[in-house]
Amino acid sequence: MSEKQCIKTPPITIASGVNIIKYACLADRCQEGFEKWGDARRHMKNVCHVEGKPKMSDSAEKASRFFTTKPDYVDPTLESRFSGKLKTDHAPSETELVDLVKDYYSKGSDSENHRKHVMSRVIRPTYGHFEFHKFGFGTFEEFSKRHGLEVYRN
Known part of the structure; x- marks a missing residue:
C-alpha cells in the first residue's frame, strides 16, 4: 500500500437527510468515500494499491462508520412531538410538504x-411513519383542501 494518505470525503446528504456515501476505501490510513462501488474499487487499486480483491460488504461497513452523520442538535420538542420517529433533523415547513406532494x-x-399512495410512497419514507397531523398543519385531508390538492378518501 502506498504511504499517501487520502483526504476524508465530507458526508454528502440529499434533501431527505440520507447519506449518499455508500463505500469507503479499505486502506488503513485512507478515509475516502464513494457513492458507487466501481469508483471505490478503482481508487483502492490505482491510488491506495490495496492488495487482493476488496469486499463490497467491508467497504460499505467502513463507509457507514465514517460517513454516517447525525445532527449536532435535535430540538427536544421535535423528539416528543414525533415520538422519536422523525427521519430528518427538522420538521418540514408547510411549503415543503406542498411542494413534495x-x-x-x-x-x-x-x-x-x-x-392515494402519497403518504406511503413520499411523505413517510422522507420524514417518518407517524400521523400527518403531528406536522402541525391539520389532517392530510384538511391540509390538501387548504392547498387545492385532490385527496383520495377510503
Missing part, C-alpha cells in the same frame, strides 16, 4: 390509485 402528483397519473 405536488411533485409526486405531477409524476404519476391523475388517477385516485396513484394519489
